Amino acid sequence: MITTLFxxxxxxxxxxxxxxxxxxxxxxxxxxxxxTAPSExxxxxxxxxxxxxxxxxxxxxGMGNDPSGFTQILPWSTVVAAPDNRLATAxxxxxxARLMIQSRKTGRWSSAxxxxxxxxxxxxxxxxxxxxxxxxxxxxxxxxxxxxxxSSVAHFWPRNGRRNIDPDDIGAVLISVEAxxxxxxxxxxxxYLMNFAAxxxxxxxxxxxxxxxxxxxxxxxxxxxxxxWRSFTMTTLPLASLARxxx
Numbered sequence: 135m136i137t138t139l140f141x142x143x144x145x146x147x148x149x150x151x152x153x154x155x156x157x158x159x160x161x162x163x164x165x166x167x168x169x170t171a172p173s174e175x176x177x178x179x180x181x182x183x184x185x186x187x188x189x190x191x192x193x194x195x196g197m198g199n200d201p202s203g204f205t206q207i208l209p210w211s212t213v214v215a216a217p218d219n220r221l222a223t224a225x226x227x228x229x230x231a232r233l234m235i236q237s238r239k240t241g242r243w244s245s246a247x248x249x250x251x252x253x254x255x256x257x258x259x260x261x262x263x264x265x266x267x268x269x270x271x272x273x274x275x276x277x278x279x280x281x282x283x284x285s286s287v288a289h290f291w292p293r294n295g296r297r298n299i300d301p302d303d304i305g306a307v308l309i310s311v312e313a314x315x316x317x318x319x320x321x322x323x324x325x326y327l328m329n330f331a332a333x334x335x336x337x338x339x340x341x342x343x344x345x346x347x348x349x350x351x352x353x354x355x356x357x358x359x360x361x362x363w364r365s366f367t368m369t370t371l372p373l374a375s376l377a378r379x380x381x
Contacts, residue, residue: 162379165308165369168330169193169376173356175216177327179259180285182217187261189329189353190214196350197334198370199238201301204334207351209233209248209309210291211366213328214259215284216358220323225316226359227279228252231292231309233332238305246297252278254290261287282326296338307332307351308369317361327356330366 170193177190188194201207209231231248251273256266269290270281282288311330331353340347354368369376 159379161310161365161367162376164310164365165367165371166373166376166380168354168357168367169195169352169369170373171355173327173329174358175218175325175327175356177214177356178217185214185259189331189350190356193329193353193355193368195352195370198352199304199306201299201304201334201351203301204336204348205299205301206296206335206338206340207233207235207299207307207332208291208296208335208348209311209330209332210254210289211311211313211328211330213282213288213326213359214356215282216325216327219284219325221319221325222284223281224319224324224326224359225279225281226313226326226328227277227316228311228313229277229363231295231311233297233307233309235299235307236305238303241305248295248297249292250276250278251293252280252290253293254280254288256283256286257289259287296335298338299334301334306369306371308367308371310365310367312363312365313359314361314363315359320359320361324359326359328359328366329354329356330368332368 172192177185179185233246233248234243236243252271254269258266266286272279309330309332313328315324332351333348334351335348352368352370354366
């Protein structure tokens, strides 16, 4: 039986040992579909062409449980306009970003409290290493809000969110965040897609170096942002185990 991944986070920094009841069925089902089902709509670039990166179209595992010596992990998200979008700019909110890692040696889960403040940038649809503009971010308590645009891809992550890991002791990773769109923007035709993912980084101070200093753990599928809070997940847990929990 898989132990729960969603015990409340303690209000302290660093890692917190997690113990034991069963994973809620809805969590298992969300993670299973986010890693196996197609994205809810086809992400396209500014010219209406299908986005070339595979992870815009379905969830997938990257480095998985083998960090290859990298010592940090950082969750991140992207937002892109859906084909049926009719609004150039929309406002979204994110909350409750959670990271949990299972020890390969002991089987125990540990949880990291992720910062509630986010940072990031707007990138071109080709995801070239240049920013289009800074993200317009606001923070209020446990909720962050940001503007997303049809002309670019929003890429954001928890500020100071890298967490230490033992690269020789990763049994599984599961991350989750909740997000929604401003109801007025949704009513005006805002239709945007969002995912949740994580990267391994070489160390805490490493800069992006064309995937030499970092690479993805895994990436969840793209899903619609709606006025209701939705969970966006990614996991490296065995899909067969998730399927058993979701029956």
